[in-house]
Amino acid sequence: MTLKIIPLGGLGEIGKNMMAFEYEQDIIVIDAGILFPEEDMLGIDFVIPDISYLIENKDKIRAILITHGHEDHTGALPFILKDLQVPVYAPRLAHGLITVKLKEHKQLNESKLHSIQPGTKIKLGKLTVEFFRVSHSIPDAMGIAIHTPLGPVIHTGDFKIDHTPVDNHSVDYIRLGQLSSEGVFLLLSDSTYAEVPGYTPSEKVVGETLKRVIGEADGRVIVATFASLISRIQQIIDAAILNNRKVAIVGRSMINNVKMTMEMNYLHANESIFINPTDLENLPDNRVVIITTGSQGEPTSALVRMAKTEQKDVQIKSGDTVIVSATPIPGNEKLVSRTIDNLYRLGAKVYYHRNESVHVHGHGSQEDLKLMLNLTKPKFFVPVHGEHRHLIAHASLAQATGIPKQNTFVLENGDVLELNKESGNVTGNVPGGRVYVDGGRVWKMHNDILRERKSISKDGFLVVVLPYNVKTGKISPHPKLISRGFIDSIQANKLYPKAYEVIYQTLEETRKLNQKRGQTNTSVKNALIKFFYKETGRSPVILPVNSEA
Numbered sequence: 381m382t383l384k385i386i387p388l389g390g391l392g393e394i395g396k397n398m399m400a401f402e403y404e405q406d407i408i409v410i411d412a413g414i415l416f417p418e419e420d421m422l423g424i425d426f427v428i429p430d431i432s433y434l435i436e437n438k439d440k441i442r443a444i445l446i447t448h449g450h451e452d453h454t455g456a457l458p459f460i461l462k463d464l465q466v467p468v469y470a471p472r473l474a475h476g477l478i479t480v481k482l483k484e485h486k487q488l489n490e491s492k493l494h495s496i497q498p499g500t501k502i503k504l505g506k507l508t509v510e511f512f513r514v515s516h517s518i519p520d521a522m523g524i525a526i527h528t529p530l531g532p533v534i535h536t537g538d539f540k541i542d543h544t545p546v547d548n549h550s551v552d553y554i555r556l557g558q559l560s561s562e563g564v565f566l567l568l569s570d571s572t573y574a575e576v577p578g579y580t581p582s583e584k585v586v587g588e589t590l591k592r593v594i595g596e597a598d599g600r601v602i603v604a605t606f607a608s609l610i611s612r613i614q615q616i617i618d619a620a621i622l623n624n625r626k627v628a629i630v631g632r633s634m635i636n637n638v639k640m641t642m643e644m645n646y647l648h649a650n651e652s653i654f655i656n657p658t659d660l661e662n663l664p665d666n667r668v669v670i671i672t673t674g675s676q677g678e679p680t681s682a683l684v685r686m687a688k689t690e691q692k693d694v695q696i697k698s699g700d701t702v703i704v705s706a707t708p709i710p711g712n713e714k715l716v717s718r719t720i721d722n723l724y725r726l727g728a729k730v731y732y733h734r735n736e737s738v739h740v741h742g743h744g745s746q747e748d749l750k751l752m753l754n755l756t757k758p759k760f761f762v763p764v765h766g767e768h769r770h771l772i773a774h775a776s777l778a779q780a781t782g783i784p785k786q787n788t789f790v791l792e793n794g795d796v797l798e799l800n801k802e803s804g805n806v807t808g809n810v811p812g813g814r815v816y817v818d819g820g821r822v823w824k825m826h827n828d829i830l831r832e833r834k835s836i837s838k839d840g841f842l843v844v845v846l847p848y849n850v851k852t853g854k855i856s857p858h859p860k861l862i863s864r865g866f867i868d869s870i871q872a873n874k875l876y877p878k879a880y881e882v883i884y885q886t887l888e889e890t891r892k893l894n895q896k897r898g899q900t901n902t903s904v905k906n907a908l909i910k911f912f913y914k915e916t917g918r919s920p921v922i923l924p925v926n927s928e929a
Contacts, residue, residue, distance in 0.1 A: 449470075472496075532559045569764065573746075599701065626655045841922070841923060842862070847859075
């Protein structure tokens with residue numbers, strides 16, 4: 381009698397969270413998130429988990445459970461639900477956010493999407509799951525208890541210990557204590573800030589800072605944050621009301637989420653506080669707050685377009701105050717820094733995480749994590765949600781609280797951990813890599829497209845035009861070379877005559893071998909790759925093209 385724990389995302393990385401639990405013929409999945417692209421993922425929109433194992437075992441999957449409404453826990457649903465027609469259970473706010481997202485992708489099946497409340501228990505095969513409340517940076521954040529024949533398994537989701545939460549809902553310590561008294565078999569806990577000493581500050585800190593900064597501003601105030609950070613949006617609105625300012629919402633995802641959360645009563649404000657961005661010129665600058673997307677420097681976001689003077693409704697001007705109410709996700713640091721620099725160049729005064737308390741993270745620091753460990757007292761422990769160093773740091777904290785080292789497991793995506801009543805071992809692996817979403821396309825990490833994009837960005841490309849005779853099908857010996865981003869005209873004048881000689885020699889060899897056109901193209905390409913690398917030390921992408929002679 382064993383329980384399998386199979387992480388498919390979220391371990392060794394920040395984002396793409398997905399964890400499968402398998403007991404006999406039943407599989408349940410917690411979260412289905414995206415990973416924002418790193419700088420070398422050229423043109424990629426975002427990354428989702430590889431669900432090959434789930435597709436192979438889809439008859440066993442009983443449900444997908446969502447802990448909260450952030451994209452790194454929900455954003456993959458429109459893509460994976462195409463292959464997995466299974467029920468999805470989510471807290472009420474996450475349910476609303478997911479509904480908006482699935483509608484956009486024309487993937488909404490209301491009979492499969494269920495809203496749950498804290499304390500809800502759902503029987504899924506031989507497993508029963510139970511949602512309990514935790515504190516995070518979004519309302520309705522939940523942890524999940526899985527009642528198994530081996531004992532309770534607790535998955536915290538993203539959490540911190542916040543005694544003064546903006547939504548007035550703290551961690552459900554009572555229920556966690558009750559589960560602890562039953563003997564927690566396994567704890568899986570958020571590791572994102574496991575390296576940070578002390579406790580994580582309360583969200584109330586940010587609210588006070590926003591009220592002060594907005595109150596001191598002489599002109600317009602533009603605040604960028606995550607569109608799903610509903611508690612923060614409420615704090616911005618409250619600060620605007622306190623300072624007698626109207627609020628304009630800019631950015632498609634921000635507009636959609638504000639509208640939806642107002643309808644669901646998660647955001648509290650009179651409709652009269654809001655104005656259309658096109659009406660901003662009708663108000664004095666000191667009566668305006670603009671809430672927008674772009675806190676991560678996303679290239680197409682509203683704040684980045686403002687910083688590049690490309691946003692149609694809002695142009696940054698001297699006297700504006702811009703608040704970037706977020707910390708950069710790892711990999712986004714340069715994008716955020718570039719945006720802040722551009723805002724300064726346009727004359728704005730910018731507040732961000734390095735010069736003002738305009739953001740606190742929603743994840744527990746070391747003392748929060750130790751409190752969760754001591755409260756639940758698990759037999760086994762698996763750190764989740766974090767880069768590898770975060771997982772290692774969290775495992776060390778667990779051992780410091782008394783969990784034996786042999787009962788602590790630092791896993792990689794794709795590992796299969798099997799636990800019985802006495803011990804556990806990693807017994808195998810399943811596909812746990814990355815799947816890229818690029819516009820309307822979805823492709824796995826071994827795809828050649830990304831490799832070619834990286835090569836083009838580094839070494840440029842070279843087109844080899846090889847004319848061929850329509851009647852004979854043979855390639856004529858009058859090639860043409862076209863270079864972009866590879867060599868300048870001076871180098872071209874020097875190297876192209878030699879390159880043409882390489883082509884002529886190769887064509888002669890292919891004629892002797894009676895190669896077909898496709899084989900000849902490949903031979904010419906390979907010969908040029910060797911030639912140009914020898915001459916320049918660079919490897920451009922070489923593209924043979926045939927034209928009619």
